[in-house]
Amino acid sequence: MNPTKRQEIYRRLQAANPAPTTELHYSTPFELLVAVVLSAQATDVGVNKATARLFPVANTPEKILALGEAGLREYIKTIGLYQTKAKNVIGLCQRLIEQHGSQVPRSREALEALPGVGRKTANVVLNTAFGEHTIAVDTHIFRVANRTGLAPGKNVRQVEDRLLKFTPAEFARDAHHWLILHGRYVCKARKPECARCGIYELCEYRGKTARDLAPVVG
Numbered sequence: 652m653n654p655t656k657r658q659e660i661y662r663r664l665q666a667a668n669p670a671p672t673t674e675l676h677y678s679t680p681f682e683l684l685v686a687v688v689l690s691a692q693a694t695d696v697g698v699n700k701a702t703a704r705l706f707p708v709a710n711t712p713e714k715i716l717a718l719g720e721a722g723l724r725e726y727i728k729t730i731g732l733y734q735t736k737a738k739n740v741i742g743l744c745q746r747l748i749e750q751h752g753s754q755v756p757r758s759r760e761a762l763e764a765l766p767g768v769g770r771k772t773a774n775v776v777l778n779t780a781f782g783e784h785t786i787a788v789d790t791h792i793f794r795v796a797n798r799t800g801l802a803p804g805k806n807v808r809q810v811e812d813r814l815l816k817f818t819p820a821e822f823a824r825d826a827h828h829w830l831i832l833h834g835r836y837v838c839k840a841r842k843p844e845c846a847r848c849g850i851y852e853l854c855e856y857r858g859k860t861a862r863d864l865a866p867v868v869g
Contacts, residue, residue, distance in 0.1 A: 652800045652855060654817075660801060660850045661822040664829040667849050671828035673779050676702060680755040680780040681747075682710055685740055687775045688767045693730045701727045712744035712753045739767025757781050771807075774827070784823035786814045791834025792827070798838060800855030801830075 674695040677683040682702070690698045705726040709715045715723060723737045730736065743765040747753055755776065756762055762773035774787035786792065788807040792814075796802040802813035818826045837844050845851055845860040 652817075654819075656853050657801060657817060658819055660799070660853050661819060661826065661829070663849045663853075664833065665822065665825070668829060668832065671825050671832060673775070673828065674832075675699065678706075679710065680776065681712065681753075682706055683780050684743070684755050684765075684768075684772075684776050685715070687772045688740055688743070689727060689730055689736055691736070691767075691772075692732060697730055701730050712747045715740060716744045716748065736767065742766030743768065755780065757783075774811075778824075778827050782824060784815070784820075786811055786818070786827045786830070788814070789831060790840070791838075792830045794840060795830050795834040795838050798843070798854065798856040798858075799850065 675686040676699045677686050709718050720737050720741045727733045746765050759773050762768050771787045774785040777783035778785045788811045793810050796810045804810035804813055837848050
């Protein structure tokens with residue numbers, strides 16, 4: 652995909668949603684970190700329902716640690732893999748207290764050293780909580796990047812590296828959220844809703860459904 656077309660894709664996504672953000676509910680970097688850890692293989696809606704009960708009771712490392720693993724499980728048992736996630740959240744709370752003064756670290760290395768935190772989770776926290784120009788490639792972003800031709804790759808790391816390389820600097824802060832929301836609500840896995848896609852004529856997906864074409868940019 653040429654740079655002109657890529658620039659126009661982001662421009663249109665920005666025009667449609669000038670201030671995108673995560674659909675996970677949080678008010679502090681710590682709440683975001685916990686929510687993202689809980690969201691693995693779970694929906695944001697399901698996580699939000701659980702944290703709506705958890706965070707009013709315990710929303711700091713000390714308070715969640717005081718619940719204990721068994722106590723935490725009672726709040727998150729509606730979420731998939733909740734037993735493993737409870738163990739990881741308790742572990743990361745201990746690590747934050749012992750090594751980071753109860754604060755969420757702003758470095759990738761420190762984040763990825765926390766229990767239950769991988770590269771994707773670290774990228775979400777760095778981008779959403781701290782404004783870093785990172786892109787957490789989940790199934791939605793992987794699909795959109797490959798379908799549209801924006802940044803095709805054989806694996807998530809390849810897609811991430813290409814998105815970081817090719818995304819214009821002016822759009823780097825919000826690219827993560829634009830792409831994930833586009834994949835979640837428009838460029839869906841089973842049947843992309845091409846009829847209401849704002850970047851339809853810029854998309855290079857051969858399987859897109861037909862509609863009246865506007866001139867292609869570039």
